[in-house]
Amino acid sequence: MAVADVLGGVVAPLNERLFYLGQDAVTWAELLxxxxxxxxVGLCVRASVWNFPVGIANNLFFLVLFWSARLYADASLQVVYLVLAAYGWMVWLRGGERRSRRRMGHASRSSLCVLLALLVPVTWGLTVLLTRAHDSAPFWDALTTALSLAAQWLLNAKQIENWYFWIAADVVYIPLYFSKGLDLTGIVYVLFLALCLVGWRSWRRELASPMTRAVTA
Incomplete structure (x- = not known):
């Protein structure tokens, strides 16, 4: 039996329709x-380490939702996020000096250049792969995947530049989800975009505080 058939058998009962928003069905996975x-995202704005366990739950719900919508890169990304969230949780708790809590800081210029340089080949490679997998939006799905991975990497390191990548990804995600009939998800990503802007301002104020020592990786 194909992997897609096995996953489909698991996903379907977890994605039952609850009610309709306009012409589109809202499911358990989308609501949760x-x-x-x-x-x-609210916990990220507050720089709370609890964003990681809540984020893991979010990954599971979105895995079900995106697989049902045939957004395979976004679905697969949730599995990667589970691993990255577990790692980020550990870094925030024990990644500072003498295994203390990680302090907020800035990414180095070289780190940002590497991440930006990787966006092109990662997006291209995923686009080719997803086209062959009959993904419903291969290029946009690949681009948002690349941006989100870069953002998560910087968030795990507790570096303020993560917000730039999340904002860029959300700008693409919003029209993508509305075009796929995932209206509730599109609405929540509008909220995410607003929260990202709030988070960027909040982290910037925190870094400007004389009580905060910025750590540059």
């Missing part, structure tokens, strides 16, 4: 993804 996603 909405709730946990909003809480997770």
């Amino acid at each position: 993804g909405f709730a946990t996603g909003a809480v997770c």
Whole structure:
């Protein structure tokens, strides 16, 4: 039996329709993804380490939702996020000096240049792969995947530049999800975009505080 058939058998009962928003069905996965996603981004804004366990729950709900919508890169990205979230959780708790809590800081210029340089080949490679897998939006799915991975990497390191990558990804995600009939998810990503802007301002104020020692990787 194909992997897609096995996953489909698991995903279907977890994605039952609850009600209709306009012409489109809202499912358990989308509703719970909405709730946990909003809480997770809110915790990131506050630089709370609890964003990681809530984010893991969000990954599971979105895995179900995106696989159902044939957004395979976004679905697969949730599995990667599970691993990155576990790693980030550990870094925030034990990644500072003498295994203390990680302090907020800036990414180095070289780190940012590497991440930006990787966006092109990663997006291209995923686009080719997803086209062959009959993904419903291969290029946009690949681009947002590349941006989100870069953002998560910087978030794990507790570096303020993560917000730039999240904002760029959300600008693409919003029209993508509305075009796929995932209206509730599109709405929550509008909220995510607003929270990202709030988070960037909040982290910038925190870094400007004389009580904060910025750590540059």
